[in-house]
Amino acid sequence: MSDYLRTTKFSLEFFPPKDSAGEDRLWQALAQLQPLKPDFVSVTYGAGGSNRDRTIRVTTEITKRTSIPTVAHLSCVGASKSDLTEILNQYKNAEIKSILAVRGDPEGGPKAKWKKVSGGFDYADQLVELAVATGNFEVGVAAFPDGHPASNFDFEKDVDVLIRKEELGAKFATTQFFFESSKWHQLVERLAKRGSTLPIIAGILPITNLSQLNRMTELSGVQIPKKISKRFEGVENSSEDVRKIGIEIATELGQELIDLHVPGVHFYTMNSAESTLEIAKNLGLVS
Numbered sequence: 432m433s434d435y436l437r438t439t440k441f442s443l444e445f446f447p448p449k450d451s452a453g454e455d456r457l458w459q460a461l462a463q464l465q466p467l468k469p470d471f472v473s474v475t476y477g478a479g480g481s482n483r484d485r486t487i488r489v490t491t492e493i494t495k496r497t498s499i500p501t502v503a504h505l506s507c508v509g510a511s512k513s514d515l516t517e518i519l520n521q522y523k524n525a526e527i528k529s530i531l532a533v534r535g536d537p538e539g540g541p542k543a544k545w546k547k548v549s550g551g552f553d554y555a556d557q558l559v560e561l562a563v564a565t566g567n568f569e570v571g572v573a574a575f576p577d578g579h580p581a582s583n584f585d586f587e588k589d590v591d592v593l594i595r596k597e598e599l600g601a602k603f604a605t606t607q608f609f610f611e612s613s614k615w616h617q618l619v620e621r622l623a624k625r626g627s628t629l630p631i632i633a634g635i636l637p638i639t640n641l642s643q644l645n646r647m648t649e650l651s652g653v654q655i656p657k658k659i660s661k662r663f664e665g666v667e668n669s670s671e672d673v674r675k676i677g678i679e680i681a682t683e684l685g686q687e688l689i690d691l692h693v694p695g696v697h698f699y700t701m702n703s704a705e706s707t708l709e710i711a712k713n714l715g716l717v718s
Contacts, residue, residue, distance in 0.1 A: 440695035506535030511550035576614035638677030
């Protein structure tokens with residue numbers, strides 16, 4: 432294992448459970464992954480800001496129960512400035528040190544029309560500014576190697592937005608999941624040419640369910656390369672084969688990113704441990 436590989440950070444993301452059974456699955460997955468000593472764990476909001484209260488509680492509980500640093504998601508969806516300030520103070524009181532500030536997706540997904548609440552924000556840079564001003568948080572933001580639907584996938588506009596957030600105090604970015612390392616490299620190179628030093632952590636999705644993957648890509652606008660789609664031909668009805676191929680794809684992508692000196696990889700676990708465990712071990716990120 433190379434010196435660089437040993438210094439590559441990795442992190443885990445969970446989505447907010449909808450009920451007690453889902454919460455139990457999240458804690459089970461976290462218990463399986465905790466011995467890997469990830470650099471941080473984050474919990475997202477649901478679409479349209481749903482499950483926000485559960486997200487705040489679970490994020491706070493992870494900080495209490497484990498020694499893993501927690502990055503708390505914060506979204507503009509359905510919240511006024513005073514609401515967001517209150518949530519930031521809750522996180523501060525829970526001794527959470529890092530925030531991922533995102534605009535968030537309106538109900539209906541990222542392509543749906545944005546609806547601002549009274550006294551709320553329209554853009555994530557406003558939330559970055561608030562989080563920086565409210566407390567001594569390390570503020571992270573989202574990045575989109577395949578482009579963002581809200582910008583009509585305008586690459587240069589997306590770069591402008593990241594630069595603006597960095598100027599306001601953002602310290603790192605975590606990407607939407609993607610499947611081609613060249614997309615990450617293109618984004619990083621373009622930012623560097625603009626003088627940015629913002630670390631761009633790469634989001635990796637272990638594919639375990641093709642129907643779920645298709646829903647997620649349709650909503651996010653992430654492109655599935657034909658060479659990826661072809662690898663699943665003939666095994667669509669075999670969940671174990673899909674999982675194995677998903678592990679292979681994520682391992683290959685992760686290794687390409689490590690070879691490109693990615694500062695960290697961020698696994699979208701989908702609240703399941705098995706695939707992430709195997710990929711992290713394949714990459715030499717854990718013993």
